[in-house]
Amino acid sequence: MTEAPKFLRPVTAHAADIGKAVTFGPDKPLKLDCGRTLSPFTIAYMTYGALNEAKSNAVLVCHALTGDQFVASDHPITGKPGWWSTMVGPGKPIDTDRFFVICANVIGGCMGSTGPAEIDPGTGKPFGLSFPLVTIRDMVRSQAMLLDALGIDHLLAVIGGSMGGMQALQWAASYPERVRAVIPIACAAYHSAQNIAFHEVGRQAIMADPDWRGGEYQLSGTTPAKGLAVARMAAHITYLSETALQRKFGRNLQNRDALSFQFAPDFQIESYLHHQGASFVDRFDANSYLYITRAMDYFDLAEENGGQLANAFKVSNTRFCIISFTSDWLFPTADNKEVAHALNAVAANVSFVEIKTDKGHDAFLLEEPEMFAIVRGFLNAVAAAQVI
């Protein structure tokens, strides 16, 4: 077949753009928590730096809800710098002159890893809602298979913020023998009721859009852009802090001297949100948004360990460095601290740092010198301590 299928989504990761990829054939199915099996499946990923001979310098970076594998290189759709290019690169806190950095698009995502927008080889049509629900543990399981394919037994570290932090925790729980250190930032051991609530609002906004078409929008050449934009706008508010919003936007008007007494955006904060919504729609698949938010909702590391969070880590020799931010109300310090307490309960090697900032949850993606210094110092210490 030389022609592209007609029902490819408008927001698509072209094969040439997604970086590297490994496709796992029928001999290597992905067994999912839902009981179903995904096979074949592809994991798209990027690497930065070089793997050393001892294969002991690999660092896995896990991305958040709307992130992707382009952690330190330009995004193929937006052209913007990698989402953590302040953190990862030559001479950066995660120094690619020293470490081999791997970042994979999560299963269920929309940047080349198998997800609801990809073609189901069984039907020749996009999966849509026939794609199985995936969990954070499934994401991590597929990452472990990617490491197997790359011939990497051990990770020096797993690091991530938000959903990336959930994956880092899951790595320590699922594969304690494969990871020397984890750095979960701005996350929690389970998704709270309020966070589930915000996600459900986003999903309802998408599913309320008639262009969503029961998830089969690719077949009709539509895309639920309005619903997805509303979902993104609502979520975006939760990534910031009231203080930062007030400082940055306050009640400033957008390109006008007086209130318009109309419903068009009067306030800068409104224009900013509209921009966030519109630009998101250009780079993200709506069904992927449904699946990945659901994966976060389902995350509960205590529940999958008999109700005791400490049980998740009881066989762990992994070192932990947990980082939270004072103004993060999506994953407040208390939630991060709960993980530290569970680790303390099993006498794990854990350090916990709360960073003072008014930038909210988004702080983990922003210029936070204290976070950079901590990550750099912790990684150096872990690398120095390791027996190669």
Place this chain on the structure above:
Amino acid sequence: MTEAPKFLRPVTAHAADIGKAVTFGPDKPLKLDCGRTLSPFTIAYMTYGALNEAKSNAVLVCHALTGDQFVASDHPITGKPGWWSTMVGPGKPIDTDRFFVICANVIGGCMGSTGPAEIDPGTGKPFGLSFPLVTIRDMVRSQAMLLDALGIDHLLAVIGGSMGGMQALQWAASYPERVRAVIPIACAAYHSAQNIAFHEVGRQAIMADPDWRGGEYQLSGTTPAKGLAVARMAAHITYLSETALQRKFGRNLQNRDALSFQFAPDFQIESYLHHQGASFVDRFDANSYLYITRAMDYFDLAEENGGQLANAFKVSNTRFCIISFTSDWLFPTADNKEVAHALNAVAANVSFVEIKTDKGHDAFLLEEPEMFAIVRGFLNAVAAAQVI
């Protein structure tokens, strides 16, 4: 005309249901802040208790965004008890055995006062988006006209929570000579960037619904139910606190023992939100929601007083009792306190109380014995001090 117009909205307040109403004719136009004039217009209201001979026992209750005049009597659509029936009634903190309580549906509302869903006499069709934007000051201005019509010169007190509190503050600023005491609860002197942001998400959800039809849904017999439900769900989260959500719902599943691995509601919090969205759609007009949220966004008592909040109250002999709640993140204590500070700056008679509760913004509508005691005590003191 005996037949009802075909384009009346599905969610309608029938003439028989709205309680009392005053229609102001062409001789009494409502001059709006936007520069336009509304005439004729109707204010629907309810009263409880009896006006004394001196006309000195009137208490005006102002409702919040989605409230109405049915403060202490059953709602004509839902059949539920009045929204503040714990606060207002015989022997209650606002004791209708002593006080004459008035509560009016705000201009722009949808329970009988003139709003976007009502028929524009100029065209014979519903106003829709041709209805002028109204402000909190416009709402208060129309309430003052209602009092004129009822022959009431002075109010013993104006009380309200959230947008009702904004109106109470506006009363003190606009008509200091007509109000002896105001009790603004869980509010602020201006709407913050974060609050504008949440409102804009709600408006975008409504306007994204194709059944909204540019605001002319009544003409086509549709209603943007899905968009309005999403707006309500998002807003509802902001009315609660994370602590209360976690305590009440946590990660409890709804009528199931295990995760479904589907997108239907698994968690109780999701079912709860769905219910909130669905029941709201049955009683509220979508365009009214746009107008009233916009009125709140526009509220800035400092800005309309030369940028100095204290100027709003400098000629005031009114007594103030400001109440906030510790877990209210929509109108945090700091915002309420800012009003108290401005009042202190003009040596006003002000008391400020922060009530400890985990019920969030919604606390003002709930069983909060401390709030009841404060309101009862303050009103009694004001009534006792007044020279009749």
